[in-house]
Amino acid sequence: MASYKAFYIQPNDDGSFKRSIVQRDTSDLPPNEVLIKVQYSSLNFKDAMSAHGNKGVTREFPHQGGIDAAGEVEESSSGEFKPGDRVIVTGYDLGMNTAGGLAQYIRVPAAWVLHCPRGLNPKRSMLFGTAGLTAQLCINKLQRMGVTPEKGEILVTGATGGVGSIAVALLANAGYTVVASSGKAEQADMLKSIGASSVIDRAEFGEFNKRPMLKARFAGAVDVVGGDTLGNVIKSLKAGGSVACCGLVQSPSFEATVLPFILRGVNLLGVDxxxxxxxxxxxxxxxxGTRRQTARD
Ligand SMILES: NC(=O)c1ccc[n+]([C@@H]2O[C@H](COP(=O)([O-])OP(=O)(O)OC[C@H]3O[C@@H](n4cnc5c(N)ncnc54)[C@H](OP(=O)(O)O)[C@@H]3O)[C@@H](O)[C@H]2O)c1
Known part of the structure; x- marks a missing residue:
């Protein structure tokens, strides 16, 4: 048993939530196979939802937040892991209804744990975090659909956010021409410094447009925004283009027709x-971990 510090979300009597650092004990953790001494975690959109009491993310409070973590195995009853192994946990139920990674310890099922891959140590893995993993999964899916750099421009929405900014950097690193869509004009230079070729105002795609198709501009897109933005992005894909959809910051719903799908053969790719x-x-x-290193690294 060890005492440790954790980011803890507790309900107040008036229905609001209190967030603080508290002292907990490893005996408070669920009886899973792998006890991990957490060295790094990252902050994600879903962490904010949980920390504000969103019941779609976390049903039971009080709760130890944090949907990802990296560190060293301290105890393991699984043959897959031994003390001292450097490991990463992201997603599944971590930080949702299982005590999460914004703490010095987690105890999780072995089936959730992966060894740090080549090129990533615990710190570096959490610099990218769940946002970086999601960005990479979006790119993998676009590539599986044949979206290669020579096909044309790739749009990234929510470009200054966690997923968006890493998608901009990873796409640029892989040789794509990236158009960053952002609501923050003052961040345009930052977006160019991480690899955007150009920056557009998010308002350009943010409102419902009743035209069933728009000018075919993008070979692909990474969309974290959803809502009318996603509807407009679909209408703006070139023939055969694809959009990887992974978020809902504008809205989880959008209106669409089948026309871009049947007239341009575009693809809407879900990413989890x-x-x-x-x-x-x-x-x-x-x-x-193995992508081409650049001066920015
Ligand atoms: N599918 C998955 O597995 C997965 C994994 C991770 C995250 N996600 C989802 O991906 C989304 C983004 O996550 P994140 O961690 O990148 O969040 P984030 O860091 O908060 O970034 C979201 C970005 O969206 C833009 N934005 C904010 N409000 C907006 C609005 N009302 N309309 C249009 N754009 C808006 C902002 O960028 P600009 O100011 O630059 O426009 C903001 O920085 C979330 O919905 C999250 O739940 C999904």
Missing amino acids: SVEIPLVRKTGGLEAI
Whole structure:
């Protein structure tokens, strides 16, 4: 048993939530196979939802937040892991209804844990975090649909956010021409410094447009925004183009017609980083770890 510090979300009597650092004990953790001493975690959109009491993310409070973590195995009853192994956990139920990674310890099922792949140590893996894994999974899916750099421009929405900014950097690193869509004009230079070729105002795609098709501009897109933005992105794909859809910051719903799908053969690709098999998470993280290093690294 060890005492440790954790980011803890507790309900107040008036229905609001209190967030604080508290002292907990490893005996408070669920009786899973692998006890991990957490060295690094990252902050994600879903962490904010949980920390604000969103019941779609976390049903039971009080709760130890944090949907990802990296560190060293301290105890393991699984033959897959031994004390001292450097490991990463992202997604599944971590930080949702299982005590999460914004803490010095987690105890999780062995089936959620992966060894740090080549090119990533615990710190570096959490610099990318779940956002980086999601960005890479979006790129993998676009590539599987034949979206290669010579096909044309790739749009990234929510470009200054966690997923968006890493998608901009990873796409540029892989040789794509990236158009970053952002609501923050003052961040345009930052977006160019991480690899965007140009930056557009998010308002350009943010409102419902009743035209069933728009000018065919993008070979592909990574969309974290959803809502009318996603509807407009679909209408703006070139023939055969694809959009990887992974988020809902504008809205989870959008209106669409079948026309871009049947007249331009475009593809709407769903991306989930949470429940996919561990081997695909490992593949995504390996791709990040072994990508071409640049001066920006
Ligand atoms: N599918 C998965 O497995 C998975 C994994 C991770 C995250 N996600 C989802 O991906 C989304 C983004 O996550 P994140 O961690 O990148 O969040 P984030 O860091 O908060 O970034 C979201 C970005 O979206 C833009 N934005 C914010 N409000 C907006 C609005 N009302 N309309 C249009 N754009 C808006 C902002 O960028 P600009 O100011 O630059 O426009 C903001 O930085 C979330 O919905 C999250 O739940 C999904």
